Amino acid sequence: MEVFDIFLLxxxxxxxxxxxxxxxxxLGLNLIFGVIDVVWICYAEMIMIGMYAVxxxxxxxxxxxxxxxxxxxxxxxxxxxxxxxxxIRPVLSAEPIxxxxxxxxxxxxxxxAATLAFGIEFKNLGVKLxxxxxxxxxxxxxRIIAFVVAVAxxxxxxxxxxxxxxxxxxxxxxxxxxxxxxVGVNPGRIFVVTSALGGSLAGLSxxxxxxxxDIHPAIGLSFGPITFLICVLGGLGNMLGGLIAxxxxxxxxxxxxxxxxxxxxxxxxxxFFIAVMFWRPQGILGGK
Amino acid sequence: MLSISxxxxxxxxxRALFGVSLEVKAGxxxxxxxxxxxxKTTLLRAISKLIDLTGGEVTMEGRSLRxxxxxxxxxxxxxxxxxxxxxxxxxxxxxxLKMGSFPVSSRTRFPEKRKFVFDLFPxxxxxxxxxxxxxxxxxxxxxxxxxxxxxxxxxxxxDEPSAGLxxxxxxxxxxxxxxxxxxxxxxxxxxxxxxxxxxxxxxxYLLETGRIKSSxxxxxxxxxxxxxxxxxxx
Amino acid sequence: MKILLLALLALLAGTPFxxxxxxxxxxxxxxxLWGYVYTxxxxxxxxxxxxxxxxAFLGIGAYSVVMLWNHFGVSPWIGAIAGVIVSALVAVIIGxxxxxxxxVGHYFALVTLALxxxxxxxxxxxxxxxxxxxGATPNTALAQGNAWSLGALQFSDKVVWFxxxxxxxxxxxxxxxxxxxxxxxxxxxxxxxEEEAAASIxxxxxxxxxxxxxxxxxMTSLGGVLYAQYQLYINPETVSGIGISxxxxxxxxxxxxxxxxxxxxxxxxxxxxxxxxRLALGDAFKQFPALDxxxxxxxxxxxxxxxxxxxLGTALEALNKRGPAAR
Numbered sequence: 001m002e003v004f005d006i007f008l009l010x011x012x013x014x015x016x017x018x019x020x021x022x023x024x025x026x027l028g029l030n031l032i033f034g035v036i037d038v039v040w041i042c043y044a045e046m047i048m049i050g051m052y053a054v055x056x057x058x059x060x061x062x063x064x065x066x067x068x069x070x071x072x073x074x075x076x077x078x079x080x081x082x083x084x085x086x087x088i089r090p091v092l093s094a095e096p097i098x099x100x101x102x103x104x105x106x107x108x109x110x111x112x113a114a115t116l117a118f119g120i121e122f123k124n125l126g127v128k129l130x131x132x133x134x135x136x137x138x139x140x141x142x143r144i145i146a147f148v149v150a151v152a153x154x155x156x157x158x159x160x161x162x163x164x165x166x167x168x169x170x171x172x173x174x175x176x177x178x179x180x181x182x183v184g185v186n187p188g189r190i191f192v193v194t195s196a197l198g199g200s201l202a203g204l205s206x207x208x209x210x211x212x213x214d215i216h217p218a219i220g221l222s223f224g225p226i227t228f229l230i231c232v233l234g235g236l237g238n239m240l241g242g243l244i245a246x247x248x249x250x251x252x253x254x255x256x257x258x259x260x261x262x263x264x265x266x267x268x269x270x271x272f273f274i275a276v277m278f279w280r281p282q283g284i285l286g287g288k
Numbered sequence: 289m290l291s292i293s294x295x296x297x298x299x300x301x302x303r304a305l306f307g308v309s310l311e312v313k314a315g316x317x318x319x320x321x322x323x324x325x326x327x328k329t330t331l332l333r334a335i336s337k338l339i340d341l342t343g344g345e346v347t348m349e350g351r352s353l354r355x356x357x358x359x360x361x362x363x364x365x366x367x368x369x370x371x372x373x374x375x376x377x378x379x380x381x382x383x384x385l386k387m388g389s390f391p392v393s394s395r396t397r398f399p400e401k402r403k404f405v406f407d408l409f410p411x412x413x414x415x416x417x418x419x420x421x422x423x424x425x426x427x428x429x430x431x432x433x434x435x436x437x438x439x440x441x442x443x444x445x446x447d448e449p450s451a452g453l454x455x456x457x458x459x460x461x462x463x464x465x466x467x468x469x470x471x472x473x474x475x476x477x478x479x480x481x482x483x484x485x486x487x488x489x490x491x492x493y494l495l496e497t498g499r500i501k502s503s504x505x506x507x508x509x510x511x512x513x514x515x516x517x518x519x520x521x522x
Numbered sequence: 523m524k525i526l527l528l529a530l531l532a533l534l535a536g537t538p539f540x541x542x543x544x545x546x547x548x549x550x551x552x553x554x555l556w557g558y559v560y561t562x563x564x565x566x567x568x569x570x571x572x573x574x575x576x577x578a579f580l581g582i583g584a585y586s587v588v589m590l591w592n593h594f595g596v597s598p599w600i601g602a603i604a605g606v607i608v609s610a611l612v613a614v615i616i617g618x619x620x621x622x623x624x625x626v627g628h629y630f631a632l633v634t635l636a637l638x639x640x641x642x643x644x645x646x647x648x649x650x651x652x653x654x655x656x657g658a659t660p661n662t663a664l665a666q667g668n669a670w671s672l673g674a675l676q677f678s679d680k681v682v683w684f685x686x687x688x689x690x691x692x693x694x695x696x697x698x699x700x701x702x703x704x705x706x707x708x709x710x711x712x713x714x715x716e717e718e719a720a721a722s723i724x725x726x727x728x729x730x731x732x733x734x735x736x737x738x739x740x741m742t743s744l745g746g747v748l749y750a751q752y753q754l755y756i757n758p759e760t761v762s763g764i765g766i767s768x769x770x771x772x773x774x775x776x777x778x779x780x781x782x783x784x785x786x787x788x789x790x791x792x793x794x795x796x797x798x799x800r801l802a803l804g805d806a807f808k809q810f811p812a813l814d815x816x817x818x819x820x821x822x823x824x825x826x827x828x829x830x831x832x833x834l835g836t837a838l839e840a841l842n843k844r845g846p847a848a849r
Contacts (some may be wrong), residue, residue, distance in 0.1 A: 007373045039628055041768075090827045096589060096627050097572045101775055102826040104768050108817030165390055172376040175342050181358035182336060184391035184439065221764055225639045232632050263647035270640040277633050278619035 007258065010137040015145040016252030017139070019247035021208060024150035025223065026230040026242040027157060028201030034174045034237030035194045038088055038099045042107035043202060044224030046083075047112075050076040050206025051215045052114055055123050064170070065127070073203030078243065080199020081192050089188075107220070114217040129211070142211035152203050154243065157197075168284040170194055226253075226266070229273045249273075289314040289474055290335070290366075291442055295344035297334040298501060305497040307344065317465070319506070321482045321499040321519070322482065322495035326477040329371050331495070332445045336361050341489040348443070358382060362391055367441035371448050373432040379423025380489040381412055381431055384420050386437030398441075405434040408467065426457040433464065437473075443470065445476040461487050482519045486510050532545070535688065540680040547680050553793050554687045555748060557786030558694040560773045565701055566734050567774055570626070574767045575616070575634030578641040579609045583746025585645055585652060588660045588756060591674070593651065598660075598675035602747040609743035610843045617735040620672050621728040635764060642763035657757025660750065673752045675849055683752050688727045690748060690814065691786070698782050701734060777830025779830035787834040805830025822825060 031042045040046070053075045057068035087106055091099050129141035161167040169185050170193070180187045215217065231247050234241025249269050255266030290312040297305045312318045320328050333339045337348055337358040346353045348364045354448060367388075371498040375384050376421065389398045408411040408428040415423060420431055429449050437442060449465065450458040458481060466488045469475050479485035486492060486506045493503040494515065502512065509515050537550050563576050586605030590596035598605075616637055620630060645652050650656055663674030670677040677683055750756045759765060769792075779786025796814040829836050 039632075087827075094826075094830065097570070097631070098826050098830055100572075100628060100631055101771060102823055105819050105822030105826060107819070108770065108772075108815055108822065112813070112816035112819055116813060159534060165386065165395060168379065168386055169390060172379055172383075174377045175378055176374055178338070179370050179374045181338065182362070182370060183372075183387045183435070184359050184362040185358070185387075186359040197420055217764075220718065225635060225764055228632050229636055232629065237630065249342075261647055263643045267640055267643045267647060270636045270643070271637050272618070274633060274640075277625060277629070279621060 006136050008255070010139075011250065015251040016144045016247065017250075018254055019250035020147035020150040020154075021143075021205070022226070022250050023200065023207070023243045023244035024153050025205050025227045026234070027239060028198040028205070029156055029227055030231050030237055030239050030242045031157070031170075031201070031232070032194060032198040033231065035170055036084070036088065036092075036191050037096075037204045037237075038092075039103070039228065039231075039236070040083070040106075040198075041100060041103040041224075041228075042083075042110055042220075044227060045107050045110040046076055046079055046199060047209065047223075048114060048215070048217070048220040049079060049110055050203040051210040051219070052118055052123075053203075054207060054210050055125060055215055056118075058125060065125070069207040072206055073200050075245070076203030076206060077196045077200035077248045080202065081196040083199070084192050084195035089191075096102055099223035102148075110145045111217050111220065117237065118215075118217070120214050120217060125210055127211060129282045140212070145175055145211065146208035149204070149208055153201065157201065158273035160162070160197075166190070166193055170197075198283065212259075226269070229270065233273055233276055259280065289349055290476065291343050291347045292335070293347075295331070295334060296342045296348060297330055297339055298342060299330075299339065302492070303342070304498050305334065308498070308500055309344075310493050310494070310500065310503070313478050314442075314474055315471040315472065316491065317477065319485045319492040320476070320478045320495050321480070321485060321490040321509075322451070322493055322501075323519075324480060325343070325497075326495045327498040328480075329447055330498075332368060332370075332447050332476075332478055335445060336366065336464045348484075349514070353441060359413055359459040362439050363393070365442035366445060367436035367439050368445040369432045369436045369447060372451065375420040375423075375428055375430045375431055375435070378419055380417050381420055381423070382416045384431055384435050385412075385438050388435035390438060394439045401438045401440060405437055406503065408437075408471075409434055409464070419434075425453045426461065429453070429461055430464065433468070437468075441473070445477065446475060448478060448480060450479060450481045458484055465489075523571075528786070538684055547684060548798060549686050549793060550753065551680065551687055552720075552788070554684075554691040555745065555752065555753055555791045556690040556773065556789035556793065558687070558748075558842065559742060559745035560692075560770055560777070560785030560789050561694045561698050561771045562745060564774045565698055565741070566738040567771070567823045568779045569734060571731060571735065572627075572631050572771065572812070573738075574764065574771065576738075576742050576770050577636035577638035577762040577764070577767035578612060578634075579742035580746040580749070580766060581638075581641045581645060582609045582612065583743030583759070584750040584756045584761040585746075586743075587656075587747050588750050589651060592658065592661050597666050597673050598751055599673070602744065605743050605747055606740050609739045612734065613735050613739035617732050618728070621731040621735075633699050635767065638763055638767040642758045645758040645762060652758075655758055656779075657755055657760075659755050661669060662754075675755070687748060687752070690744070695786075697737060697741065701737065703716050712821040721833075773829075774832075776822065776825055776832055778835030778838075780831065781834050781838055784832050784834045788832065791833060795821070 006216040025047070025277035028171055033039055037163050043045060050072045054068045056074040057071055063071070073118070083106065087102055088099065092103050131138045131140050132144060160173055169180070169190055172173060173187060173190050175187070175270040180190070226249065230245045231242050234243070252269035252272060253262075255265070256268040292308045293309045295305055295309070296303065296307055308327070308331060310318070310320070320331060322328055330339065334341055337353060337356065346368060350366065353361060353364065376387065385402055386398065389395055389401060394401070412429055412430055412434055414429060420428065423431060432491075432508065433444075433446070433449070446465065450463050453461060459485070462484050465475065465477060469488070475489075477485060477489060480505070486509060489506050491503070491505050492509050494501045494509065502509070504512070524739070538547060549747035559580065563573065564661060566573055583602070583605040586608060587598045590601040590604060591598055616634065619625075620633060625633060646654050659678070663671040663676050664678055670679065670682060671719060725837035746761055749761065773792050774785045776791055777786065778784030799814045825832070833837060
């Protein structure tokens with residue numbers, strides 16, 4: 001029984017580590033939704049592109065890992081800005097569901113593009129980091145790094161949004177889009193900046209995921225849905241709610257996965273999500 | 289300073305303004321008065337380019353605003369306090385002021401301008417870290433005017449500052465307007481509360497169904513039989 | 523117009539006798555099968571109930587028949603009924619709260635997306651029974667040279683399948699038209715546009731929405747049954763989860779959501795696109811297996827931006843503009 005408890009504790013701690021990463025994953029999507037009012041169904045695929053970018057630069061081109069990661073973040077940030085300029089902007093005034101669907105088209109496209117460029121075989125960086133042992137518990141090093149960096153990324157985003165003019169404008173535009181020109185803000189530009197910022201958060205997530213997981217073209221499907229659900233659970237566009245929801249979900253996945261099997265952890269998390277939607281359709285922290 | 293000639297504008301097929309012309313000279317305070325739905329708000333929105341003109345011309349200090357992008361209007365020295373104040377409710381008072389100095393040229397003067405606004409409205413300094421959405425109506429109006437002053441404008445457009453406020457608060461808002469004029473700002477104010485506004489402005493235009501019906505000094509309009517009968521109920 | 527359609531139908535019904543060979547016949551069958559599934563989806567979708575979760579119903583149908591047959595020897599006819607009942611239950615469990623709490627738009631799409639993922643994950647998690655991601659094959663009933671087994675719903679002859687699926691497809695269109703023209707049509711149009719207004723003129727919004735959801739779910743689930751029995755192989759990715767769910771939505775969008783044959787046109791378009799690219803590129807296609815998907819994704823984006831009414835919807839509109847008598 002004692003052994004069981006120590007493993008349960010390990011599962012809970014692993015859940016917290018996972019929560020940090022999920023929080024970062026959902027932050028970018030939430031930011032974009034909060035400001036532009038569009039859900040990027042292809043957000044996870046942009047992360048996948050970031051993972052391949054790091055892989056290509058580091059493994060194929062021989063760049064140092066950190067340089068490859070920095071470039072990866074920049075590439076996905078650029079992708080985010082292009083995404084807004086060429087895909088979202090033309091449908092900004094279309095029906096919301098068309099906006100959702102157009103990003104779904106991008107999802108297929110990015111998946112296919114990755115398959116064309118890299119094939120369907122699993123790729124990895126080949127970076128092996130030793131696990132960290134605490135007492136009888138053992139934690140994976142990439143997970144710990146991911147947690148620390150993710151928390152730092154969330155904090156940096158928070159500071160950017162609260163301390164800078166652009167960041168304040170990003171928060172302001174989600175509260176009153178129409179009057180932004182009266183204070184000298186060009187909403188179109190803020191949208192592009194937000195999309196690039198969302199992209200760079202996707203890029204950062206990619207750097208952390210690529211340390212833990214093999215890359216393949218469909219990997220976005222394995223964590224994309226969970227990211228959307230976290231955002232919805234926290235109240236779409238509500239960044240604080242998203243952070244809390246990320247940690248709740250992570251516990252379901254980690255502890256549920258420990259007690260049963262990993263898929264059941266996800267099933268429980270998804271069923272929990274559906275149940276919460278009926279209880280509070282606006283999300284746990286949603287207003288209205 | 290601001291010259292509006294023969295301006296027409298509307299929303300879709302609905303026309304709200306029909307060839308409106310008016311003039312605001314530097315240092316003046318001018319009111320546009322008129323009933324609900326006369327096109328007063330549309331006029332200010334047309335000046336700030338929140339809506340497009342269908343005809344006519346707006347010039348600021350001799351420069352046409354025709355080619356100016358909406359978010360660049362503020363750089364010509366026009367600051368617009370919109371109808372219903374439109375603060376960012378989930379930003380603090382200070383952050384709202386910060387948004388007021390968003391144009392890059394205004395940012396360096398942020399501390400100086402903020403001090404000016406806080407001196408003008410000490411109440412705002414007390415509430416600087418409070419969310420704007422939680423302020424009282426009068427305080428919100430102060431914050432909205434303060435936000436507009438942050439860019440260091442030459443001309444202030446005020447849209448119905450007294451709307452939805454208690455009579456006592458209306459009086460103090462009008463005193464604020466008077467002080468702003470005294471500070472050397474040029475003011476164009478749109479109001480339904482004709483009696484109050486005519487006490488604080490130099491001149492006024494009467495706008496009805498999208499057309500200027502009459503104009504004159506505040507004293508002249510207050511004395512005019514037409515206005516006394518239709519709007520002041522005397 | 524009616525005569526033209528009947529002539530086309532007659533032409534279609536004769537497909538097996540044109541000596542096309544097995545593979546083209548297979549393609550036609552797949553067009554009809556997916557046309558039927560897309561039509562089922564659009565019964566809901568055209569009312570603004572954009573479901574990203576129809577993979578769940580497809581998966582429930584497909585796995586119900588195969589699992590009951592393989593593990594308990596239950597005839598697919600019974601299995602299909604079981605699948606339909608389970609799908610209907612799931613549709614009510616998800617639909618009722620959604621409609622009652624007015625979960626619409628983005629939120630509805632994402633809740634249903636969760637549903638399709640739950641289904642996929644459960645199938646994977648039950649790998650001891652379902653074979654997990656490796657998929658499952660119904661035990662064959664066609665040993666000893668039997669060409670067909672009605673009880674096991676297995677036919678080696680594609681011609682049988684062609685007619686069976688042709689009939690189902692026609693039935694699907696009939697239901698579509700029935701719902702479209704039926705008593706509830708005005709009510710449904712009102713719901714999709716102005717929910718409050720619909721409620722205020724005495725339409726029971728929740729009940730009407732639930733009604734179309736049930737029809738759509740049950741039809742989709744039957745599509746899953748047919749898919750499993752025809753292909754004799756299913757796996758969680760192809761009959762459930764976010765991928766197939768999105769594919770249904772896009773097929774319908776590409777073809778046109780608001781016209782009866784739109785979803786079918788979407789199915790034909792997407793299948794022919796893949797085949798066309800395969801033929802055009804020949805060997806190169808083998809090196810670039812995802813090229814059709816890339817083109818597909820790109821076209822979807824262009825479609826939604828420039829052709830939001832879909833191929834058939836836009837074509838019909840253009841026809842109507844040229845001559846109002848044409849339709």
